[in-house]
Amino acid sequence: GAVVSQHPSRVICKSGTSVKIECRSLDFQATTMFWYRQFPKQSLMLMATSNEGSKATYEQGVEKDKFLINHASLTLSTLTVTSAHPEDSSFYICSARRAGPTYEQYFGPGTRLTVT
């Protein structure tokens, strides 16, 4: 099966610092990766879509300067939360679309960010 990993699984940081979250497709190449955010007891909210080698497409209302996305290779995308604030505390989830015609998306396990 297709496996997507995220690192770290949990992170606590202080206000004003930046945090990088990695999303890796372990056994397949992902032309497209998606970043989601989930608040408690709510559904996943798409933040941005990233394609390897090009700029990410952000959803309306998501600050691109605050949530920096880099999709440097076919197996790695990173989300950097810059100048983190307590309201950025959330569960961040990535998914990866396998290269090819199947359009299957595989989800990572998520990263819980707590900003103090």
Next chain:
Amino acid sequence: KNEVEQSPQNLTAQEGEFITINCSYSVGISALHWLQQHPGGGIVSLFMLSSGKKKHGRLIATINIQEKHSSLHITASHPRDSAVYICAAMPNFGNEKLTFGTGTRLTIIP
């Protein structure tokens, strides 16, 4: 009204029972995902299907495109199946933005 609706919202059952979770959608789709989210938050992709039926172990997913309805079944349910189950619709191939259902919280009692 949400474009993707799930029922029931909460389901509690005894170990061993046959479980059915339903997902209805009002938009045209090309495929539908079923996801499992455990209490710790981690998400597991269970199925992606665009027609018919898929089976993996004790899990079975079916979809009827004409009726815009999908079901997830769990046979011989076990406490470890306790999780939130989420369906997510993909509008059409080429538009990969998923529309998520609100989730069904399943609790299996030993």
